[in-house]
Structures are given as structure tokens and as C-alpha cells.
Amino acid sequence: MNALFAVLFYLATLLFVVGLLQRIRTYAVTPAPLKIPTTPAPTTSGGVVLRMAREVVFFESLFKANLWIWSMGWLFHASMALVLVRHLRYFTEPVWGWVVFLQPFGIYAGIAMLFGLCGLWARRLFVERIRYISTPSDHLMLLLLIGIAVSGLLMQFAAHTDVVAVKSFFLGWMQFSIQPLPADTLLVLHLAAVAALLAIFPFSKLLHAPGVFFSPSRNQTDNPREKRHLSAWAAKLESEK
Amino acid sequence: MADITAPAYRIIPIIPVLKPGAMEGKGPFVASDKINEAIGFPGQLVDDWHDRAIAKMAELLSKYRSLKVYMDACVHCGACSDKCHYFIGTQDPKNMPVARQDLMRSVYRRYFTLPGKLFPKLVGARDLTREVLDEWYNYFNQCSECRRCSVFCPYGIDTAEVTMAAREILDSVGYGQKYSNEIIGKVHKIGNNLGLPAPALLDTLEGLEEDVKEDTGIDVRFPIDVKGAEVLLITPSADFFAEPHIDSLIGYAKVFHASGTSWTLSSMASEAGNFGMFIGNYDQLRKIALRIREAALELGVKRIVVGECGHAWRVAYSFWNTLSGVGEGADETDRFAMMLQKQLDHRYRQPTHICEFTWDLIERNALTFDKSANDKHIITFHDSCNVARGSRMGDLPGGQFEIPRNIIRAVANNFVEMAPNTTREQTFCCGGGGGLLTDDLLDLRVKGALPRMEVLQNAVDEHGVNFMATICAICKAQFTKVMPIYGFDRKMVGGVHQLVSNAIQLSAK
Ligand code: HEM
Ligand code: HEM
Ligand code: SF4
Ligand code: SF4
Numbered sequence: 213m214n215a216l217f218a219v220l221f222y223l224a225t226l227l228f229v230v231g232l233l234q235r236i237r238t239y240a241v242t243p244a245p246l247k248i249p250t251t252p253a254p255t256t257s258g259g260v261v262l263r264m265a266r267e268v269v270f271f272e273s274l275f276k277a278n279l280w281i282w283s284m285g286w287l288f289h290a291s292m293a294l295v296l297v298r299h300l301r302y303f304t305e306p307v308w309g310w311v312v313f314l315q316p317f318g319i320y321a322g323i324a325m326l327f328g329l330c331g332l333w334a335r336r337l338f339v340e341r342i343r344y345i346s347t348p349s350d351h352l353m354l355l356l357l358i359g360i361a362v363s364g365l366l367m368q369f370a371a372h373t374d375v376v377a378v379k380s381f382f383l384g385w386m387q388f389s390i391q392p393l394p395a396d397t398l399l400v401l402h403l404a405a406v407a408a409l410l411a412i413f414p415f416s417k418l419l420h421a422p423g424v425f426f427s428p429s430r431n432q433t434d435n436p437r438e439k440r441h442l443s444a445w446a447a448k449l450e451s452e453k
Numbered sequence: 454m455a456d457i458t459a460p461a462y463r464i465i466p467i468i469p470v471l472k473p474g475a476m477e478g479k480g481p482f483v484a485s486d487k488i489n490e491a492i493g494f495p496g497q498l499v500d501d502w503h504d505r506a507i508a509k510m511a512e513l514l515s516k517y518r519s520l521k522v523y524m525d526a527c528v529h530c531g532a533c534s535d536k537c538h539y540f541i542g543t544q545d546p547k548n549m550p551v552a553r554q555d556l557m558r559s560v561y562r563r564y565f566t567l568p569g570k571l572f573p574k575l576v577g578a579r580d581l582t583r584e585v586l587d588e589w590y591n592y593f594n595q596c597s598e599c600r601r602c603s604v605f606c607p608y609g610i611d612t613a614e615v616t617m618a619a620r621e622i623l624d625s626v627g628y629g630q631k632y633s634n635e636i637i638g639k640v641h642k643i644g645n646n647l648g649l650p651a652p653a654l655l656d657t658l659e660g661l662e663e664d665v666k667e668d669t670g671i672d673v674r675f676p677i678d679v680k681g682a683e684v685l686l687i688t689p690s691a692d693f694f695a696e697p698h699i700d701s702l703i704g705y706a707k708v709f710h711a712s713g714t715s716w717t718l719s720s721m722a723s724e725a726g727n728f729g730m731f732i733g734n735y736d737q738l739r740k741i742a743l744r745i746r747e748a749a750l751e752l753g754v755k756r757i758v759v760g761e762c763g764h765a766w767r768v769a770y771s772f773w774n775t776l777s778g779v780g781e782g783a784d785e786t787d788r789f790a791m792m793l794q795k796q797l798d799h800r801y802r803q804p805t806h807i808c809e810f811t812w813d814l815i816e817r818n819a820l821t822f823d824k825s826a827n828d829k830h831i832i833t834f835h836d837s838c839n840v841a842r843g844s845r846m847g848d849l850p851g852g853q854f855e856i857p858r859n860i861i862r863a864v865a866n867n868f869v870e871m872a873p874n875t876t877r878e879q880t881f882c883c884g885g886g887g888g889l890l891t892d893d894l895l896d897l898r899v900k901g902a903l904p905r906m907e908v909l910q911n912a913v914d915e916h917g918v919n920f921m922a923t924i925c926a927i928c929k930a931q932f933t934k935v936m937p938i939y940g941f942d943r944k945m946v947g948g949v950h951q952l953v954s955n956a957i958q959l960s961a962k
Pocket of ligand 1: 267268269271274281284285286288289332333350353354357418420421422424528529530607
């Protein structure tokens, strides 16, 4: 059981890291031959950094598009970020100061995250257009995250697990030494779901997280007249004649 | 065609219910062998279309980061789903931007991703069957590549890029669209999209000189192929004879006259439009753009100015520097671009939009107007999608919205805006862009115009608007055709330089 989980997490982490790096590499080396920022766009690279930050931190475009998706989606992501920060306590000893500082704010983040996820799922189930575009995997992805959140919350508020043991398991795991893991059903469910999430990340729509940084319509500067932009394969067309 | 009627206005602009299959089989005419072969595509659907299409898709995925990222990143959030004018007008769910992308994404997942290879049903992956290919042809020819969806997507996913890739794949297997491919053939053979040969063009320009003389008593010239002129004007060929386009051409000529600018047209490059963009084919896009480079080099001009045309301005502003070197900032070692960039006068923006040109003169008080000449008009402005979301004017982001409006305010007294969520970067397409301005798609064009017609109607009811100015040849042609179907006068549409032409004061120079 202990060894099984340790190995499961090694495999899932490996898939996650290698898969994601490989994907990011593909995005990075694929050329963008034409200037296609959605205008009005920033004319300087500093401006692009700001535009990108607004997209990633506030979901600016989504805000303009639809308040329901924006509020539920932003709530989900922001609280998930807090939850993940809180989780750093299982992997660091001593726990970093800023993580300790954020702990109290994170206590209710799990509930907010669940609420956001349910709002998003409700939309998928009940709004005709969104139901039309949903594939089974879209529903399952939300269910998986809801499963993680519910099992986590139950551990926090109902059936506590031995978090000290969990911590020593993962501290040991990081040094390739296998420590005992509490055999609580909720914990097993929580961890199995997390392993699944890690493993599918590089093969699914979760690629939106790295993808957003590589989207030419958002990350290009609007300066085509001022500077000649030429990709390698397009330049070859010129040397041919 | 007589049975084409306008859809009813929505009382409150709610999102329509889905009508699956509403626009099935309503795609445009397929190109003939002759049309396809003339521009280097297979004449008809080739036998091994399946393998060739997948190979082409792999090639495009490796050449365009946009396509690659957009295929992966969509989370099916649905933010874009109600943003397309064709969806609003037709209610066909496959005209929702995300569903349109999914026509290709489903195939991408099947052939290029692990989950799609293992569990196609789970992730909505599909084999590329003949039915799927037909669906591509149908719905990727019902997208005007207007980029409205991309404004609202949290990752900026631009359905236009997906549509371009799909059309490129379809062309590569011999399944091209008649209208666009025929026009590209004409531009290469004759020099412009309308197939207007040089002698006819010369006649037209002479006729214009006489008309303006009669009207104003002043000798305004329409020069062509003049070596050593300062400005080369590249304008959509519709400006030479279509109504209301021609009135804007007269406007440009008057501005050049009044400012004493020496200028010329080119018979070799008598077309600003570039349908290579619409079909997503880089070679065509580039070849068509190179005609302008050649004309500029041959005539030895110092500046290149572009007339009122939406997609042409996107190509000129965003792509010309890349494609043909019209612009600045090339490397010293870049001989191809430097050859032209050394000739151009970099005190000016290269290329310059005619609105930038006119507005610069207005700011320097170099033009005089009698604004009352436009008093019969209560004017509103329709932002054209390619100008709004694919280009800029002036030095500041958003100049493409301000400069045309500034010109209108400088030459006329009555200007009002339409509803803010339908102007500027959120503008609705006229319904005829992206290579869809053909009569075999009239039903789609009428339905796609619905959102714009609704807000125009409001502006008419509230402010008595009787003139909608716009700076795009396609918008002008589309609106003159569909507005009567909605009960408007076709003369309500016109160019910004048509208003300039009405008000400008000329002296005999
Ligand atoms: C750079 C980081 C990220 C950004 C900017 C980002 C942004 C977004 C946005 C804008 C949406 C659409 C709105 C919504 O439905 O919530 C979305 C959806 C989603 N995101 Fe993220 N995200 C990021 C990271 C992540 C991560 C790490 C996960 C996974 C654990 C994730 C899981 C999801 C899921 C499952 C959806 C779909 C929700 C639905 O089905 O409606 N995101 N994301
Ligand atoms: C290996 C990684 C993980 C471990 C070891 C882990 C472990 C735990 C434990 C022990 C708890 C109970 C906390 C308590 O009793 O106070 C918990 C709660 C929770 N977990 Fe995880 N978890 C992991 C990853 C994740 C991930 C990736 C997510 C989200 C996508 C997540 C979401 C939650 C939530 C929402 C809660 C409840 C609220 C909270 O305590 O912050 N967990 N987790
Ligand atoms: S680019 Fe325009 S026409 Fe095409 S899907 Fe998007 S909104 Fe619709
Ligand atoms: S807004 Fe973007 S991510 Fe959302 S469904 Fe549309 S294309 Fe996909």
C-alpha cells in the first residue's frame, strides 16, 4: 500500500513533468509566421506582460464575455491556488513563512473552490449551448476536481486523517524513502484522484494553463510596421528566388 | 433567391435557442477544375484526400503556433458561444465559434493526441470521414474570419485561424470554394479582383476626372502608372466602379489634390484586397502582396497609401512588412526588404491608411471643409472587423477607432454612436467578410447581418440616423445588398471619404 502509492506518485509526477515540458517545448519551437495579436494590442513588450498578467490573474477577456462563467471560473481558480499554496505544508519542513501567513485565508478556500466547480458544472448541465459543446471528458474533469475537493473537505471538517503522517510520507517520498501512509479511505481517494489529475494534465484541455502564455493573439506586440517579423520557414521562400 | 427574407429582430437581444442542422448543406458553390488548377490546387477532390488532408494538417500544426495552441487549449467554457453573428442569425449550433473549431479539433484529437487515439468517444474525437469533410466545407465557409470570438476567449483562441487552416486543407485536396479561388485567379491574370483590364481602368479614371470637373469646376486628377510620383495608392478595385465605393475614391483624389500631393495608381497592382488571407494560403497571400512591392519598386514611389478596405488594411498593416518588406525596421543584412525600405520615406508610416493620411492633414490644418455640406446626414460609424481587431492606425492602440471618427467629426456636424457592445473591438461583422461575399451565400449573409441591423434600427429610431459610414469595400457591398432586405435604403451606406468629398473645399491648383 505505502509502496504502491509511492510508485503511483512517481509515475504520475514523471508523466506530468515530462509530458508538460515536452508540450511546452513544442509550443515554443513552433513558429508564428504572421503578426496576429487581437487588436487593440499593446505596442511594447512591457505592455504585453501587463496584458498577459491581466488575463492570467483576472481572466480579463472572460470578464468581458460572460459574468457567470467568469465569477464561477475565477472563484474556482483563485481558491484552488490558495488551496495548493496551503498544501505546500506537506512538502516543506520548515514550512515557508509566507505559506504559514496564508494558512488562515485558505481554510475556506476549499469550500469556495467546490462552489465554483459546482457552478461551472451546473452551467454545463443546464445551459443548452454549453451542454451541446461538452464532451464526456469535460464532465469527468469537473467530477474529478469535485471529487478531490469533496474528499479533501471531508478530511478537514469530518473524518480527520493523520496529517503529520501524511507529511512524513511525502517528505520521505521526495528523498526516495518509503514511509507509512495513513490508510483512511478518504485520503486514499483524495490521493488517487490527484495522481489521475497529474497524469492526464499534459494530454488534456488542462493544457490551457501553459497554452495561454503561448497564444499569439495575446502575447504578440502590435508593431508590425515598425519591425519586420519573419519566421525561419517564411524567410526561406525569399532566398529561393 | 427570391425567397430570402430577413430574420425578425429579437425584442431583447437574448441568446437564441439552438436549431441543429439549420444551415446544413448551405455552403457556397465548389470551385471547378479550371478555377482550382489556375492557382495550383488539384482540380477536384483527389482519391487519397484522407491521407493528404491529415498530412497537410500535420504540416500546418508544425508551421503555425496559433493552430497548435488553439487546438489544445480550448476548455469548452462557452464564453465565445454566443458571440458569432452567424450563430445569432442562423441559430445553427455549429456556427458557434467553439463548435466550429471543434469540427477540426475532433479530428485533431483523433489523429494527433493520445486520448483521442485510445478513447475517441470520451474526448469527442472523430475519424476524418467524407461526412466530416463535407461538414468542414460547409461550416468553415460560414465563418467570415472576423475575430469577434477571439476578443472574448480567455486564451484569445481565434476561430479565424482555424477556419483559414481548414480552408487551406480543403484546397490542398481539391475541395476549394468557387468565389475566393476564382477571384485569386483574376488578380494574378488581370491585376484586380473584379477582372477590370487596364484599358477599362484608364477609361474609368478619365470619366471620373470629367465627372469631378463637371461637379466642382476643378481639374482633380486620377493619375495611373506615373513614375516618380510620391504616393502610390493601393485601393480595392471596387472603388473604381461600384456604388458607393467610387465616391470615396473621389474623396481620396480630392484630398491629394487639396494637399498638393503627387500620387499615382498602378495598373499592375490595381487591387488592395488579398483573398490569399481568406483561404489561409501563405503562398497566395505572399504572391498577391508581392505585386505591390513590384509596383512600388518600378514606380519609385516614396510612400504607399491604402484605400478604404478592411481585410486589405489588415494584410497591409500586419503582414506586408513580413511578406513583401513594405514597412520599416528590417535588418541591414536583409537584402530583400532593404531594397524597398531604402527607397521609402520613413518620416511617414509605411504603409499609411488613407484615414491616417487625411487625419494628419486635418491636424496640421492643411485642409478646409464646409461641414454644412453633410448636414443632410445624421451619421453613425460601423467599425469593420479586420480594421478593428486585426490592425491599428496612428501611434496609440485603438487609433483605428478614433481616427475615422475624428475625420467624420471634422467634416460633418451630426455624428452618433451605435450601442457600445457592438462597436470598436466588439463590432459585429457586416455578414459578408472572409470570402463569403457571393450570391450563392446570400441566405447566410442576410442572416449574419442581423445583429448589426438590429442596432442600426435602434440608432435610426432613437437618433434618426440616415447614413452609416464604414471603411471597407466588403462592408459597403454587403450592406448595399442586404439592407434593402431589412427595409433600409441602400444609399444609407457609404465611405468616410465620401463624407470628406462632400465637405472638402478645393482651389484650382
Ligand atoms: C495559468 C494558470 C491558469 C489559467 C490562466 C487558467 C484559466 C482558465 C480559464 C480562463 C478557464 C475558463 C473559465 C472556467 O471555466 O473557469 C479555465 C477553465 C478550467 N481550468 Fe483553468 N487556468 C489555469 C490553471 C488551471 C489548472 C492548474 C487547472 C487544473 C487543476 C485548471 C483547471 C481548469 C478546468 C477543469 C477548467 C474547465 C472548467 C469547466 O469545465 O467549465 N486550470 N481555466
Ligand atoms: C500529493 C498531493 C496532495 C496531498 C498529499 C493532499 C493531502 C490533503 C490532505 C491531507 C487534506 C486534508 C487537510 C486537513 O485535514 O486539514 C487535503 C485537503 C484538501 N485538498 Fe489535498 N492533497 C493533495 C493534492 C491536492 C490537489 C492537487 C488539490 C486540488 C486540485 C487538492 C485539494 C484539496 C482540498 C480542496 C482540500 C480541502 C481544503 C483544504 O484543506 O485546503 N489537494 N489534501
Ligand atoms: S471569426 Fe467571426 S465568423 Fe468566424 S466564428 Fe468567430 S465570430 Fe464567427
Ligand atoms: S472561449 Fe475559448 S476556451 Fe472558451 S469555448 Fe470558446 S474557444 Fe474554447
